[in-house]
Amino acid sequence: MKFTLDVENNPAGWPDHTQLPESDGTFVKNFQEHPQSILLTDSITPFLQRIHADGNYCIGQDCGIYWRLTEPLERGAEAPDWFYVPNVPPTIDGLLRRSYVMWQEFVSPLIVLEFVSGNGAEERDRTPLLRSGQQETKPGKFWIYENVIHPAFYGIYEVTKASVEVYHLIEDRYQLVAANERGHYPIAPLGVELGIWQGMYQNVELPWLRWWDSEGNLLLSGSETAEQERQRADRAEDQLEQLRAQLRSAGIEPQL
Numbered sequence: 001m002k003f004t005l006d007v008e009n010n011p012a013g014w015p016d017h018t019q020l021p022e023s024d025g026t027f028v029k030n031f032q033e034h035p036q037s038i039l040l041t042d043s044i045t046p047f048l049q050r051i052h053a054d055g056n057y058c059i060g061q062d063c064g065i066y067w068r069l070t071e072p073l074e075r076g077a078e079a080p081d082w083f084y085v086p087n088v089p090p091t092i093d094g095l096l097r098r099s100y101v102m103w104q105e106f107v108s109p110l111i112v113l114e115f116v117s118g119n120g121a122e123e124r125d126r127t128p129l130l131r132s133g134q135q136e137t138k139p140g141k142f143w144i145y146e147n148v149i150h151p152a153f154y155g156i157y158e159v160t161k162a163s164v165e166v167y168h169l170i171e172d173r174y175q176l177v178a179a180n181e182r183g184h185y186p187i188a189p190l191g192v193e194l195g196i197w198q199g200m201y202q203n204v205e206l207p208w209l210r211w212w213d214s215e216g217n218l219l220l221s222g223s224e225t226a227e228q229e230r231q232r233a234d235r236a237e238d239q240l241e242q243l244r245a246q247l248r249s250a251g252i253e254p255q256l
Contacts, residue, residue: 017098020066020073032159033115035202036209037061037082040113043219044211047192048084058090059083064099065109067148078144082113083151102149110189111153112145113209116160123156146174153177153187155194155209162196162207182216192219 041059048057064077077099085100088107100109114123125140128147145154146169154167154174166185167174177185184193197210197218211219220228247254 014069014103015073015101016104017066017092017101018095020064020077020099020101030117032204032206033062033081033117035204036115036157036159039201039208039221040082040211042221043224044084044192047190047211047213047219051190052086056087056089058085058088058097058100060085060097060100060109063097065112065149066099066101066103067144078141078149080109080112081115083109084111085109108149109151111155111187112149112151113155113157114141115209116156116158120156120158142174146172152189155185157209159206159208162198164194164196164209166194182212184212184216186214 038061041061048059049055051057060080060083062079062081063083064074064079065083066073066077068076070076083100085105085107088105090097092104102108116123122141124142126142126146127137127140128143129139130137142154145151150169150172152169154169156165156167158164164185166177166187168177169175179185179195180193182193182195184195186193191214193212193214193216195210195212196207198207199205201208201221213219244254
């Protein structure tokens, strides 16, 4: 798809999310990335719904963030494994977003997360965009986030190392965030912490990337909440049965 653009005089000529490619045709790198994204979204959704009573926020999972126009079009996008943008609606004109287009929104994500599948060099690449005549260097992912897309927080998660690095944008430069006493990384504007949780999710035991609240309580997924409620109900039933047994031993037929 080609566009003839006069950006200075006709900014409305820029393509929107329905016209831009929603995929660059590459595969998800491994079987862990999809459930990891679901776990992050599922567990933080009730928290975000309390923050955004109007429902104005969006979450992208392996979706493109378009930051410039190129040929081909998909070269002008980065596709984080997970990102959250506050105070924008999840739909545009009643249509679910196919991508997040910076020249339509002008609102940067609050946090972007990348899941390392190689050695992490791509996620830490600070190569700047440089032009010489008709040639240009391919900018690095880290450089694009720091200098163009500007998420306030950038996280690099490595499941093989059971680790996450979190960077905070301060005066237009990323500063490495120090872990707190729990080994978590505070995301202060959200009131949550990000860290590594060793456990079973979707029948796989791994060091998963998880959210905690500011008091250090793990934010549970829907299935974990349901299981917690089931165990609570089972304990209540056991206590009730013990009470019935005590009454019967005292010669009283319980009416409970």
